[in-house]
Amino acid sequence: MSDEHGHDPEPLSDVERRARALEELLTEKGIVSSEFIDQVVEAYAQDIGPMNGAKVVARAWVDPEYKRRLLADGTAAIAELGFGGPEGDHIVAVENTPDVHNVVVCTLCSCYPWPVLGLPPNWYKSPPYRSRMVREPRAVLAEMGCDVPDDVEIRVWDSSAEVRYLVLPARPPGADGTSEDELAGTVTRDAMIGVAR
């Protein structure tokens, strides 16, 4: 086996060897094409990520009518900006207010709104986050640097069926006159998961 890839500078790790074995077997048997694999890798590397969700949030901040549509039917409002696809059939936007902070988790696996946030970071998929966020959200958020005042309700959303959640953060104060594009540049992935404010 090593002969075929003898030009590789580093020997393959065990999991890399298994990944290569499966990919080669499936492409040789015609179950999956190399072209499909290349296309998916490129799309998720370049076109799908939290910059999409940031555009949704910025639009909601500058356009009250869009915000109303986003909160009423997230999937449709997000499709208006051209975003959709796998894990995006039922997106619900939940709004942070002075009295409510929302945060999203998937305790059973790692469900996440791919079309607007891309693929989840490792911590979102890790046992500490998945086990603790439903039980001690205030403590976990504080550890992650997100202090939520005691009188603000923390609403945890465990996405255990088909809905995928997008947190609509509060618009930063004093941003009048800032353009929609500039606002989008300030929206972070973590704020749209709810682990930042």
Next chain:
Amino acid sequence: MDGVHDLGGMQGFGPVEVEPDEPMFHGEWEARTFAVAGGALGAGGFNTPMFRHAIERMDPGHYLTSSYFEHWLTAVATLLVEARMISKDELDARAGTFALSRPATVAPDDVQLGSGRDAPSFAVGDAVRVRDVHFAGHTRCPRYVRGRQGVIVRVEPVVPIPELEAHRNEKVLDPTYGVRFDAVELWSDAAEANAPVHVDLYERYLEPV
């Protein structure tokens, strides 16, 4: 199944570790495994609930010590071997020992059938209790809400029942709901103040209070 994947409320895993400026993929193999899984799903050897259950069937030690994309890799290989589209021998010949998930412990006839419901029976504001069912196969009803009482806060889409898709490859519809649980109802003396939890649940998991 009451497996290691059903993590809500478990203790002992330590702090959440955040990697600064984390890339979407850690190495080429993660990106290619993600794409291979999508392609294999499209090729018809399995559906999404089967895929999730194949991850749940991983040896618990392997599950907890391997990355998300290693879960995907293991599940895709397991399902395609079970569908006889590839063989374990072919995988082992290329990769050394290729660890697969354990076999399912429930048969298609073990699954409680659904009649199919396309209209919700509950409405926002209704009080419900989660049925205390311990099914050995695939379910999307987390352990930490079973037997607990909550309130419907959102009527969600009518979608196929995961148990029947995973074990019978049948699409039978059931309404889903967002259900709000007070922290005290879930965690009693360990509950944090002012921190309700919302869980998305299928109607078949719920009974009226």
